[in-house]
Amino acid sequence: MVVRFTNQRQEILDYINSKPHHPTVDEVYTAVKIKLPRISKATVYQNLKVLAEKGYIKEVNIKGASRFEPILDEHHHIICRECGKIIDYESKALTEYSMTLAKNMKDMDIEFTNTNFYGKCKKCKKR
Amino acid sequence: MVVRFTNQRQEILDYINSKPHHPTVDEVYTAVKIKLPRISKATVYQNLKVLAEKGYIKEVNIKGASRFEPILDEHHHIICRECGKIIDYESKALTEYSMTLAKNMKDMDIEFTNTNFYGKCKKCKKR
DNA sequence: GTACGTGCAAATGATTTGCGTTAAG
DNA sequence: CTTAACGCAAATCATTTGCACGTAC
Numbered sequence: 001m002v003v004r005f006t007n008q009r010q011e012i013l014d015y016i017n018s019k020p021h022h023p024t025v026d027e028v029y030t031a032v033k034i035k036l037p038r039i040s041k042a043t044v045y046q047n048l049k050v051l052a053e054k055g056y057i058k059e060v061n062i063k064g065a066s067r068f069e070p071i072l073d074e075h076h077h078i079i080c081r082e083c084g085k086i087i088d089y090e091s092k093a094l095t096e097y098s099m100t101l102a103k104n105m106k107d108m109d110i111e112f113t114n115t116n117f118y119g120k121c122k123k124c125k126k127r
Numbered sequence: 128m129v130v131r132f133t134n135q136r137q138e139i140l141d142y143i144n145s146k147p148h149h150p151t152v153d154e155v156y157t158a159v160k161i162k163l164p165r166i167s168k169a170t171v172y173q174n175l176k177v178l179a180e181k182g183y184i185k186e187v188n189i190k191g192a193s194r195f196e197p198i199l200d201e202h203h204h205i206i207c208r209e210c211g212k213i214i215d216y217e218s219k220a221l222t223e224y225s226m227t228l229a230k231n232m233k234d235m236d237i238e239f240t241n242t243n244f245y246g247k248c249k250k251c252k253k254r
Numbered sequence: 255g256t257a258c259g260t261g262c263a264a265a266t267g268a269t270t271t272g273c274g275t276t277a278a279g
Numbered sequence: 280c281t282t283a284a285c286g287c288a289a290a291t292c293a294t295t296t297g298c299a300c301g302t303a304c
Contacts, residue, residue: 004278004283025268040286045269047284061188064293065268078235087234097224098242107214108205108246117229119237131258131303152293167261172294174259191268192293 003054011035012047016057022067022086062086076115082124089117130181138162139174143184149194149213189213203242209251216244 011032016023023031029044048068052059060067060077063084074095078087094115102110138159143150150158156171175195179186187194187204190211201222205214221242229237 002279002283006278006284008285038286042270042287043285049269050284061191064188064191064193066191078232078237080235081238089228089232091228094225094228098221098244101216101218101221102244102246105205105216105244105246108207108244108248109252110205110244110246111208113242113244115225115240115242117225117232117235117237117240119229119232119235121235125236129258129304133259133303135260165261169262169295170260176294 003050008032008036008039008043009047009051011039012044013051013056016051016068017070020069020072020088022060022062022069024065024067028068060086074112076117078117078119080121080124081118082120085121130177135159135163135166135170136174136178138166139171140178140183143178143195144197147196147199147215149187149189149196151192151194155195187213201239203244205244205246207248207251208245209247212248 012028015028015031021027025041025044025048028048029039029041032039032044048057048059048066051057052068056071057068058071060069062079067086072088073090074092075088075090076094078089079085095113098113098115099110102113139155142155142158148154152168152171152175155175156166156168159166159171175184175186175193178184179195183198184195185198187196189206194213199215200217201219203216203218203221205216206212222240225240225242226237229240
């Protein structure tokens with residue numbers, strides 16, 4: 001199965017690569033619609049899925065909804081439990097340590113790891 | 128606001144505490160329905176939410192759907208990217224190391240951390 | 255007795271699917 | 280040309296909400 005590089009696919013990929021912002025499907029749809037007004041949401045869903053499967057982008061699940069991010073150096077996420085805000089957090093040491101543990105697991109072949117730090121952001125803490 | 132301990136709530140809590148199995152909402156619903164045939168799915172949703180908020184159980188998000196687990200010692204998850212199977216993984220060292228990093232974060236107050244190890248389980252690898 | 259909880263049905267949101275048409279390679 | 284991809288509408292899941300009635304405390 002050949003993966004064709006259509007306009008729609010390219011715009012979606014470009015948008016996700018343009019900002020470290022972890023957009024939702026709707027955010028991608030709204031943004032890409034400006035350049036390609038006739039695009040449908042189903043196409044956005046389909047392409048996000050394909051792009052993630054083929055390894056062009058990465059899918060993250062926060063509070064029940066899918067979000068997407070570029071392929072960056074392996075990193076971790078700081079997540080507000082209340083509003084779902086995400087901050088990227090890089091720690092090679094943590095990644096390496098996790099992967100060391102992964103090598104000793106026999107139940108599954110581990111491909112990558114991700115550590116989530118859950119808490120409350122400043123805004124949500126005020127309330 | 129007083130949290131009342133109704134039959135429904137107790138059965139849901141008991142079921143989740145009974146097995147290290149990370150059930151989905153539907154699995155909880157089906158299981159509890161055997162003992163309480165008149166229970167509605169909305170009640171299951173409501174109670175799972177309350178129980179998680181009050182800290183009686185923990186919510187985990189895998190492949191877009193909510194799953195629930197008892198409050199155990201802090202632990203991590205090994206997840207099959209294909210079928211969503213979860214295996215618990217305990218490593219005090221990893222938890223402690225992550226929490227050490229968390230103490231230096233100024234953007235958010237971290238309450239807990241969780242590391243996910245993603246890979247493919249034996250069954251899915253065969254295909 | 256008074257909220258909080260329940261069950262039901264309807265509403266909302268997220269995601270997927272079927273299908274006829276379009277366009278990439 | 281041929282087949283993956285598109286756009287649209289409808290279908291399917293997951294989850295939430297409104298409301299009249301029931302019940303824990």
